[in-house]
Amino acid sequence: MFFNKLRYPLVLAVLLIAGLAFVAAPTTEAVTPVLLVPDELENVTGDDNTQGIQVYGIRSENVTFELTITFQDDPLATNPVNTRVTGFEVEDINLVAADSSNQIISGGATASAFRSKANDSVYTTTITARGNVNTVLINISAGAADTPGTVDPNFAIVGNVATQPAEQLVVHIVRSAAPPLTISPDRLIGGNATFTVTLTSTTAITLTEADIKVGHGSVDSLASDAAKRVWTVTILPGIGGTEITVEPSATGAYIFPKRTFTVDTTGPVVTVSGLPPVGGGAFVITIAFNEPLQTGTTLLPSEISVIGGSISIPIAIPGTNTYVTTLTPDPGVTTVTVQVNASAVTDEGGIQNAATPSPAHTFTVAVTGTPPGTTPRRSSTSVTISEIMFASNGSTNDIQWIELFNGSKTQTVVLNAGSGWELIIENYDDPRAENAPLSGTINFKNKGSVKEIPPEEAVLVVSSNGRNSDNTHFASARVFKVYSELPAEFGMSIRRDLFLHPTQGFHIKLVDGSNNLIDEVGNLDGRIRTTDEPSWQLPNGWTVDGNRSSIIRRHREYQNGRYSNKGIARDGTERAGWILAAQTAFLDYSRDTETWYGRANDYGTPGIRAAGHALPVELSHFRPERTETGTVVIQWTTQSEVDNAGFNILRSQTRTGEFKVINAQLLPGAGTTAESTTYMWTDATAKPNVVYYYQIEDVSLAGERQTLATVRLRGFISAKGKLATQWGVLKQSRD
Numbered sequence: 001m002f003f004n005k006l007r008y009p010l011v012l013a014v015l016l017i018a019g020l021a022f023v024a025a026p027t028t029e030a031v032t033p034v035l036l037v038p039d040e041l042e043n044v045t046g047d048d049n050t051q052g053i054q055v056y057g058i059r060s061e062n063v064t065f066e067l068t069i070t071f072q073d074d075p076l077a078t079n080p081v082n083t084r085v086t087g088f089e090v091e092d093i094n095l096v097a098a099d100s101s102n103q104i105i106s107g108g109a110t111a112s113a114f115r116s117k118a119n120d121s122v123y124t125t126t127i128t129a130r131g132n133v134n135t136v137l138i139n140i141s142a143g144a145a146d147t148p149g150t151v152d153p154n155f156a157i158v159g160n161v162a163t164q165p166a167e168q169l170v171v172h173i174v175r176s177a178a179p180p181l182t183i184s185p186d187r188l189i190g191g192n193a194t195f196t197v198t199l200t201s202t203t204a205i206t207l208t209e210a211d212i213k214v215g216h217g218s219v220d221s222l223a224s225d226a227a228k229r230v231w232t233v234t235i236l237p238g239i240g241g242t243e244i245t246v247e248p249s250a251t252g253a254y255i256f257p258k259r260t261f262t263v264d265t266t267g268p269v270v271t272v273s274g275l276p277p278v279g280g281g282a283f284v285i286t287i288a289f290n291e292p293l294q295t296g297t298t299l300l301p302s303e304i305s306v307i308g309g310s311i312s313i314p315i316a317i318p319g320t321n322t323y324v325t326t327l328t329p330d331p332g333v334t335t336v337t338v339q340v341n342a343s344a345v346t347d348e349g350g351i352q353n354a355a356t357p358s359p360a361h362t363f364t365v366a367v368t369g370t371p372p373g374t375t376p377r378r379s380s381t382s383v384t385i386s387e388i389m390f391a392s393n394g395s396t397n398d399i400q401w402i403e404l405f406n407g408s409k410t411q412t413v414v415l416n417a418g419s420g421w422e423l424i425i426e427n428y429d430d431p432r433a434e435n436a437p438l439s440g441t442i443n444f445k446n447k448g449s450v451k452e453i454p455p456e457e458a459v460l461v462v463s464s465n466g467r468n469s470d471n472t473h474f475a476s477a478r479v480f481k482v483y484s485e486l487p488a489e490f491g492m493s494i495r496r497d498l499f500l501h502p503t504q505g506f507h508i509k510l511v512d513g514s515n516n517l518i519d520e521v522g523n524l525d526g527r528i529r530t531t532d533e534p535s536w537q538l539p540n541g542w543t544v545d546g547n548r549s550s551i552i553r554r555h556r557e558y559q560n561g562r563y564s565n566k567g568i569a570r571d572g573t574e575r576a577g578w579i580l581a582a583q584t585a586f587l588d589y590s591r592d593t594e595t596w597y598g599r600a601n602d603y604g605t606p607g608i609r610a611a612g613h614a615l616p617v618e619l620s621h622f623r624p625e626r627t628e629t630g631t632v633v634i635q636w637t638t639q640s641e642v643d644n645a646g647f648n649i650l651r652s653q654t655r656t657g658e659f660k661v662i663n664a665q666l667l668p669g670a671g672t673t674a675e676s677t678t679y680m681w682t683d684a685t686a687k688p689n690v691v692y693y694y695q696i697e698d699v700s701l702a703g704e705r706q707t708l709a710t711v712r713l714r715g716f717i718s719a720k721g722k723l724a725t726q727w728g729v730l731k732q733s734r735d
Helices: 002-024 585-591
Strands: 032-036 050-056 063-072 093-098 109-111 116-118 122-129 135-140 169-176 181-183 188-190 195-201 212-215 217-224 230-237 243-248 259-264 270-274 283-289 304-307 309-311 322-329 335-340 361-364 383-389 401-406 422-427 440-443 458-462 479-481 506-511 517-522 551-553 555-559 562-569 578-580 617-626 632-652 667-673 677-683 692-700 705-717 723-727
Touching: 032 135, 093 109, 093 122, 122 135, 195 259, 230 243, 270 335, 270 361, 304 309, 309 335, 322 335, 383 506, 383 517, 617 692, 617 705, 632 705, 667 677
Parallel strands: 050 169, 188 259, 458 479
Antiparallel strands: 032 063, 063 122, 093 135, 109 122, 116 122, 135 169, 181 195, 195 230, 212 217, 212 243, 217 230, 243 259, 270 283, 283 322, 304 335, 309 322, 335 361, 383 401, 383 551, 401 458, 422 440, 422 506, 506 517, 551 578, 555 562, 617 632, 632 667, 632 677, 632 692, 692 705, 705 723
């Protein structure tokens, strides 16, 4: 009761204070509505508040256009602020319509309900003008809305102010009885070359140069298709212009949207990049341009200055503005400088590149002589860790294995010599995984029956016995079983447990009986009692069809400035030193030999030293087909591509005759992809009624070539005079 008695005096006092504050509160600057409609024509009257709407079709059609009203605190300010208002309705928009004689038409223009009210400061509506209306005057009177008030700390109402009137906007509607034309969109063009603009009509028309106005240029020619619906205008840019405009002329019969074409006066800028390998030798460099090049542009070695080395023929990468080439440093040099010469290429507008601003790039390289990517060795032995099957999902048949290969043609490697050869395995320390394999050491002298590796043979270190492990394929003297010999060392409790980490990685060292490091591979640091992160990610050991794949050591031989896929093993501690078996040509072995250990559908070559070179292209379809015009259209599909620069099509009139390349330029490939890719190319030089043999070959980024398929195409003229075709059988060739 005490509170109720005091409440009324308190309220009265608050109201009194608020009232006094309201009287004393200063006024706030009123906001102004700003009107905006699409402006599609040049200013009709020279008045800044005059807009133009162009309309196609007959005069009796209604016209609709969008009106936006934005309430701003100071429209003339550099950055006016949108301000929220209240009480604004469509009825507050004043519309006056007039015909071509400036006679006012009652109800000639109407506004729809607001389609949006963004933050109550931006209002959008649609204005409809009747078919006989040519001018619409738009205005908003003073006081059409109020800025919402606020109460300050003194309970004063502040900012509740009526809006200012809008500045009247006059909209002229220009009508055309001619059919509507569409025009090709704005784009970047070359500054010193003609370009074309396409005007398209829904009906046949007769377009003349008098119908077209070109700013900072002129019409060079005008041509149409047979139906006179598509007109191609060739524009000649003027001297010194930076923008070229194309629009209807004031006296022309046709209306179309104005277009602006920006002149590109700068030639392509090029960037050269690459990573020289440790140890020296040739490596791939990338030459990238910052814009598309002119169709048919070919970058030649003679157009590239190289100081201290030489390069192979640059190969264009499809779908990019990039070339790749192999840079071979000269013997004894420490730096090689590469620069694309001025005027070597042109962009789509015909502008040539300059030597600058594309600076020369200098590579710091090691003195050549030692093939790059080789594993450092402290012994003359030729044993390598050549292949690893690490993938597993815990199945009994998921046998992990490591292949050791003796590359010598004459010398047997004795594994129990001295203190015994050792395989030192560091596994990723993964406390989150149950039954994660431990790190451990295998000494061939102390454990197992594997004591030597004969010349050009391999031994397997396996988790346990697996299928296809009989003595016919893998004799006991060539297989070391980790579970049988060292289960506790690697934390194996049952035979299907792993001795290699299947996802994060491992590091493996091969040391001889005199403690010399023979080989080392993997993505960890090699120090067993440290916790480290992988330096590179293991490849996915599972293919898309759910089968396991081993990784095969890449080998290469460096002679006369070129690499071959044999010889010295690439560095096994780098990702580039390995390739999935499922991506190599050694799958062909499975046709005659059961090359698996554990699962019958595994991809791998245990017991067979594979040089680890990629099968550049897996071809699934190659088909030439004659058309009614006599040309031959050739289609082919690849299932996957590895380091594939492109293709050549070769032709001969006999199977045993000379096949000659018939494409003028290399047909770009997809580089490296596991996706299916389809290609098409037309042989326009083929003659009817001639038997042809076609071959397709792929070209790798390193310049190596491989014939993929040969097809016979017989063509003859039927009794009815129509061309008929017969197909040869697709024959794959991986020679």
